[in-house]
Amino acid sequence: MQTVQSTLLHKIAPQNGIGNKKSPVLVLLHGRGANEDDLLGLTPYLDPRFFVVAPRAPFPFPYGGTTWYDMLSEEKPNPEQFRESCERLVQFVHDVKEHYPADPERVFFLGFSMGAVMSYAFALTHPQEVSGVVAHSGYVPEDTSLVFGWEKLKGKGFFIAHGTQDPVIGIQSARRAKALLEKTEADVTYREYPIPHSMSEESVGDFSLWLRKRIQGVS
Secondary structure (H helix, E strand, O other): OEEEOOOOOEEEOOOOOOOOOOEEEEEEEOOOOEOOOOOHHHHHHOOOOOEEEEEOOOEEOOOOOEEOOOEEEOOEEOHHHHHHHHHHHHHHHHHHHHHOOEEEEEEEEEEEOHHHHHHHHHHHHOHHHOOEEEEEOOOOOOOOOOOOOHHHOOOOEEEEEEEOOOOOOOHHHHHHHHHHHHOOOOEEEEEEEOOOOOOOHHHHHHHHHHHHHHHOOOO
């Protein structure tokens, strides 16, 4: 892995992309208490055409690792930290487009837990900059100051994955996200799995196939 200092400290996977042409980008966003290494282990299961980049959340987590924000209550982020993380993530994506062999028209997010929340936040506030989102075990951050462009989601892909036995972020959060997005013109795929707050072999296989189809232009 290569580590580069930018808006957010991040790593890129060495086998990214094919040839010298610009590649579709996949931004991996980890959850609370982890870092940029957390989701890079998924790279062998992902389409090799992706340029895979994994940023580190900007705030230290007291029990180890990092976090995108502290929680005031269930599904209510600390507003100052949340705003800063959102702003830094936006700038980070712009940096990736400028400094790496990235196709600016094909930017995807894959977020787990708090990383899924950040993925929703970016996609719903900057839908023109996103092609698709895999949101695994997260929720739409409704109880914030963000202004969402629900009317601008036509053709945008969302793969929502969640465990029915999740004790951290309950399955109702995924069902709420599904209901919100299905009211728009987004292309929504929804899957529930008999797992806790984690990914499974089945969920990884499902979203990997979904991502492959999305970059091939197949819904």
